[in-house]
Amino acid sequence: MDDFAPLAKELIVESQEPESLSYLQDARRRFCKNRMAMLCLFLLIFFCIMAIIGPMLSSYTYSKIYLSLKNTPPCAKYWFGSDDLGRDVFCRVWWGARISLSIGIAAALLDGAIGVLWGSIAAYFGGWVDELMMRICDVLHTIPTLLMVLLLTVYMGSGLKTIFIALALIGWINMARITRAQILQIKQSDYVLSAKAIGASTTRIVAHHLIPNALGPILATLTLTIPTAIFTEAFLSFLGLGLQAPFSSWGVMINEGIGAMEFYPWRLIFPSIFITLTMLSFNIVGNALRDALDPRLRS
Numbered sequence: 001m002d003d004f005a006p007l008a009k010e011l012i013v014e015s016q017e018p019e020s021l022s023y024l025q026d027a028r029r030r031f032c033k034n035r036m037a038m039l040c041l042f043l044l045i046f047f048c049i050m051a052i053i054g055p056m057l058s059s060y061t062y063s064k065i066y067l068s069l070k071n072t073p074p075c076a077k078y079w080f081g082s083d084d085l086g087r088d089v090f091c092r093v094w095w096g097a098r099i100s101l102s103i104g105i106a107a108a109l110l111d112g113a114i115g116v117l118w119g120s121i122a123a124y125f126g127g128w129v130d131e132l133m134m135r136i137c138d139v140l141h142t143i144p145t146l147l148m149v150l151l152l153t154v155y156m157g158s159g160l161k162t163i164f165i166a167l168a169l170i171g172w173i174n175m176a177r178i179t180r181a182q183i184l185q186i187k188q189s190d191y192v193l194s195a196k197a198i199g200a201s202t203t204r205i206v207a208h209h210l211i212p213n214a215l216g217p218i219l220a221t222l223t224l225t226i227p228t229a230i231f232t233e234a235f236l237s238f239l240g241l242g243l244q245a246p247f248s249s250w251g252v253m254i255n256e257g258i259g260a261m262e263f264y265p266w267r268l269i270f271p272s273i274f275i276t277l278t279m280l281s282f283n284i285v286g287n288a289l290r291d292a293l294d295p296r297l298r299s
Helices: 002-015 024-032 035-059 091-125 127-141 143-157 160-170 173-186 190-197 201-212 216-238 248-260 266-292
Strands: none
Touching: 002 190, 024 035, 024 266, 035 091, 035 160, 035 266, 091 127, 091 160, 091 201, 091 216, 091 248, 091 266, 127 173, 143 160, 143 216, 160 216, 173 201, 173 216, 190 201, 201 216, 216 248, 216 266, 248 266
């Protein structure tokens, strides 16, 4: 019997069932295996922390003017150099990160709330309700963002409030379409039909059965909405339709630095690097999150 002991031990090991993982545990495990996504996630966390404490690390403020120190190259006194008014670029970069990230995250949450609610209602009721609501989406989608901002700027003036309203008016359409597509698939499931059979209310079915089971694509789309909002704010600020002096954002800094690119390149390089890394990181994390939450790829 001793000769068969090793073989019996191997058979016992092979017969053991694999570790059972829940949907979220499996998604987290697959996301953590993506080293590039984890690196980008840590980079985004670092940017968020620096957006909070970065301006405090400088002995200058983002708006204080020192004309005698204008266009100073990076040195021990000015880590990222100074601009044409002697303002500290390091402090302005992280103050701009605070504004740009706040706009991106707030716009994404607002788009998510409106889009998920709109898409869920359209998909659940269907028929003429779905047709009417999606035609409204189509009409709003045809309006260019720049035209919307120009109209709001004429009526309200340029600034942060105008950008928020413009992003809120048309930014949720993509989220609504994705949510609608997911709900149309899920609402024919047995557990949804059972909930209807026992008399569950529409609000309970949508809130407890439909939206939670469509959460994967919703979260992935939400993550990918943030860089879009950041880029939109930077683009509008670059055109002079966004934030106005003395406020600072990455778009404002790029707009100010592009004219001095030949002689004072640090004024353009630093905000450009940070906005590029932020948008790239959000896109990589969003794509990795979408793959990790896809049940078809679950092992």
